Amino acid sequence: MGTGCGARLARSTCTPGSCPGPTSTSLPKELRTGPRVLRAYRPDGSMNYEQNTLVPGDEDLEAALRRLLHDPDVSHVHVRTVLPQCFLYSVTIRSLIDHSAHQPRPGALI
Secondary structure: OOOOOOOOOOOOOOOOOOOOOOOOOOOOHHHOEOOEEEEEEOOOOOEOHHHOEEEOOOOEOHHHHHHHHOOOOOOEEEEEOOOOOOEEEEEEHHHOEEOOOOEEOOOOOO
16 A cells, blocks of 8 residues: 555445434544644634644644644644645534634533
8 A cells, every 4th residue: 555645534334414423522542643734724714824733753633633723713623644745634623612602612622
């Protein structure tokens, strides 16, 4: 298998609207560690270049994701591989912040 962006995560067999969604507000163990590039995006969809972050080695991503998503100018973060910059998954502010009050939801991590 090559090192390019061709690898894909297994897709769910749920039909739209039939899956309850995540049961945890934390990242699964398999998705928690670097090295990764975190690309931050503003609510209007433009990239927030000042907030883009490199998470080195086997460091846990959650602290960096929390920091980014607490910034009011960051609405979501793309998690990518370091060298080819392949998209892996997105983390949104909805899972961390209640938009109406812009306060952390009780018990929400990510």
